[in-house]
Amino acid sequence: MKHATFDPTSVCALMPMGLIYDDDGIIQFVGPTLGKLRRADTLIGKTISEVFSVRDNGRGTGDGPVPLSTKLYLNFTSGISTPLKGMAIAIDGANLNILNLSFGISILDAVADYRLTSGDFAHTDLAIEMLYLVEAKSAVLEETKQLNARLQGAKVAAEEQAYTDTLTGLKNRRAMDYVLDRMLRGGVHFALMHLDLDYFKSVNDTLGHAAGDTVLQRVAKILLEETRGDDMVARVGGDEFVLVFNKFVDHDRLMRTASRIIARLEEPIPYQDTVCRISGSIGITTTEFYASPSADKMIHDADLALYGSKHDGRAQATLYDPDRHDGGMPDGQVAPQRR
Amino acid sequence: MHGMINRAIQCFLRDTYGAQAWLDIAENADLGFENFEAMLSYPDQITLDVLGRAARHLHKPVETFLEDLGTYLVSHPNVEAIRRLLRFGGENFTEFLYSLNDLEGRAKLALPDLEVPTLSVESCGDGTFRLRCSSAMPGFGYAMVGVMRAMADDYGALVFLEHSGWMDSGEEVITINLLEVAYAEGRAFDLFGRIGDGI
Numbered sequence: 001m002k003h004a005t006f007d008p009t010s011v012c013a014l015m016p017m018g019l020i021y022d023d024d025g026i027i028q029f030v031g032p033t034l035g036k037l038r039r040a041d042t043l044i045g046k047t048i049s050e051v052f053s054v055r056d057n058g059r060g061t062g063d064g065p066v067p068l069s070t071k072l073y074l075n076f077t078s079g080i081s082t083p084l085k086g087m088a089i090a091i092d093g094a095n096l097n098i099l100n101l102s103f104g105i106s107i108l109d110a111v112a113d114y115r116l117t118s119g120d121f122a123h124t125d126l127a128i129e130m131l132y133l134v135e136a137k138s139a140v141l142e143e144t145k146q147l148n149a150r151l152q153g154a155k156v157a158a159e160e161q162a163y164t165d166t167l168t169g170l171k172n173r174r175a176m177d178y179v180l181d182r183m184l185r186g187g188v189h190f191a192l193m194h195l196d197l198d199y200f201k202s203v204n205d206t207l208g209h210a211a212g213d214t215v216l217q218r219v220a221k222i223l224l225e226e227t228r229g230d231d232m233v234a235r236v237g238g239d240e241f242v243l244v245f246n247k248f249v250d251h252d253r254l255m256r257t258a259s260r261i262i263a264r265l266e267e268p269i270p271y272q273d274t275v276c277r278i279s280g281s282i283g284i285t286t287t288e289f290y291a292s293p294s295a296d297k298m299i300h301d302a303d304l305a306l307y308g309s310k311h312d313g314r315a316q317a318t319l320y321d322p323d324r325h326d327g328g329m330p331d332g333q334v335a336p337q338r339r
Numbered sequence: 340m341h342g343m344i345n346r347a348i349q350c351f352l353r354d355t356y357g358a359q360a361w362l363d364i365a366e367n368a369d370l371g372f373e374n375f376e377a378m379l380s381y382p383d384q385i386t387l388d389v390l391g392r393a394a395r396h397l398h399k400p401v402e403t404f405l406e407d408l409g410t411y412l413v414s415h416p417n418v419e420a421i422r423r424l425l426r427f428g429g430e431n432f433t434e435f436l437y438s439l440n441d442l443e444g445r446a447k448l449a450l451p452d453l454e455v456p457t458l459s460v461e462s463c464g465d466g467t468f469r470l471r472c473s474s475a476m477p478g479f480g481y482a483m484v485g486v487m488r489a490m491a492d493d494y495g496a497l498v499f500l501e502h503s504g505w506m507d508s509g510e511e512v513i514t515i516n517l518l519e520v521a522y523a524e525g526r527a528f529d530l531f532g533r534i535g536d537g538i
Binding site: 112 | 343376377378379420423424427429430445448449450529530531
C-alpha cells in the first residue's frame with residue numbers, strides 16, 4: 001500500500017478540528033479551526049502531551065502517546081483550558097496518526113473565546129444547529145419568563161381587586177368598604193354589627209389551623225343563614241366579621257338577632273373525632289345614632305360596643321350607647337346627637 | 340396563529356407608528372386586550388383582522404404593509420433575536436438563501452407549534468433564484484420580500500427582489516436577482532452574542 005499520496009490538507013478539510021501526529025507523538029499538521037484555538041506554528045513540532053492533557057479513563061488501546069480508538073477527554077495545558085472531546089486512529093504503515101477533536105458541551109464558551117464563525121465547523125458538524133437551538137430556546141424561555149411574570153402580576157392584581165374572602169366565601173374588607181360607602185351615599189338606614197369570635201385562638205392553638213378553618217367556614221354558614229339576601233356579611237380579619245343589616249335598625253330586634261347568632265355559634269362544631277367550642281362577642285350601631293353617619297365612625301363605635309361586650313364577660317351583644325361609650329373615646333370626639 | 344407572529348405584528352405597529360396607533364388598531368379589530376402574548380395561541384381570524392384593520396388605519400395596501408413588516412422583523416433592534424436566528428443560516432447571502440429551505444425545520448426545533456411557511460429556494464443560474472412560499476397566511480410572500488431585502492442589507496449583498504405572483508396551488512413566487520454578494524460592508528454577526536446584547 002502506498003501512502004505517498006496522503007494529503008493532510010484534505011483530511012483536515014473534513015475534520016477542521018483535527019491534527020496529525022507521528023508515532024513519537026510529534027504534531028505534524030493542524031486543521032484550520034484548531035489553528036484558531038492555538039496558532040498552528042506554535043503546535044507543529046511539539047508533542048501531544050506538551051499541548052494537551054489527555055484522559056481516556058483506561059479504555060484506549062495501542063502503545064503510542066495517545067490511546068487509540070476510544071473516546072478521549074482533552075484539555076489545553078496552557079491558556080484557556082477548553083475541554084475537548086476526541087478520538088485518535090493510526091494511519092496504517094504511514095507512521096502517522098489522526099486525532100480528531102470536538103467541543104462537546106464547551107461549544108458556547110469556545111465560540112465566544114475564539115470568535116468562531118459558522119465556516120469554522122465541518123458541514124457535517126451539528127455545532128451550528130446546536131448554537132441555533134440554544135439561542136432560540138433562550139429567546140423562547142425569556143418570553144415564557146416574561147409571560148409568567150405578567151400572569152403573576154395579574155394574579156396579584158386580581159386578588160387585590162377581589163371582593164371575596166377565599167376561605168369562607170363571604171365578602172372581604174374591600175367589599176365591606178364599598179358596600180358601606182354606597183349605602184351611606186344613598187342615605188339608606190342600616191345597622192352595623194361587629195362580631196369577634198371568642199375562644200377561636202384556643203381552637204387554632206390546640207387543634208391546628210385546619211380545625212380553625214373548619215370553624216370559620218361553619219361561622220360563615222351561620223351568619224349567612226341569620227341574615228337576609230340584601231344584608232352583607234364580611235370577614236374583615238382572622239376571626240372578625242362585620243354584618244350590615246339593610247333598613248333594619250330596630251334595637252330590640254337587632255339584639256334578639258345578635259343573641260340568636262351567639263347561641264348558634266356556641267353549638268359544638270364537629271371536627272374529625274372531636275368538637276370545637278367557640279362563642280362570639282358583638283357590638284352594634286345603627287345609622288340612627290348620627291346626624292351624618294360615616295363608615296369610619298360607625299365601625300369605630302361598633303368596636304367600642306364590642307369591647308363593652310368583651311369587658312362584660314364575652315358571649316354577649318352590646319348596643320352602642322353614645323353617652324356611655326363616647327365618654328371613654330381616646331380622641332375626644334364629641335358624641336353625635338341622637339336623633 | 341401563534342402568539343409569536345401576532346406579537347411581532349404588534350411590535351411592528353407599535354415601534355413604527357407609535358403606541359397610540361397600535362391601541363387604535365387593537366380596538367378597531369375588537370381584540371378585547373391590548374397586548375398579544377408571544378407564548379399563547381390565537382385563532383387565525385384575529386391575525387387577519389388585525390392586518391386588515393392596520394392596513395386600512397394606515398391607508399396602505401396590504402402588500403406594502405406586509406413588506407414593511409418583513410423589513411422590520413430583521414432590522415429593528417427590538418426584535419434582534421429574529422435577525423440573529425436568520426443569520427445562523429449561513430456566512431453569506433447565497434448560503435442564507437439556501438438555508439431558507441431548512442427554515443421550517445429549524446423553527447420547529449425551537450417552537451414545535453409555530454406554523455412557519457414552507458419555503459423552497461432554487462437557483463435558476465445567472466445569479467437568479469426562485470423562492471416559493473406556501474403559507475396559511477395569504478400574502479406572506481410580501482413579508483418575505485421585506486425580510487430578504489433587509490437580510491441582503493444585513494449581509495451587504497446587492498439584490499433585486501420581485502414578488503412574481505401566485506401559482507394556482509396558492510404558492511407565492513419571489514424572484515431574487517443576486518447582483519453582487521459582497522456589495523457593501525454589511526452588519527457584523529457573531530455566533531456568540533446573546534440575544535438582547537444588541538439592543
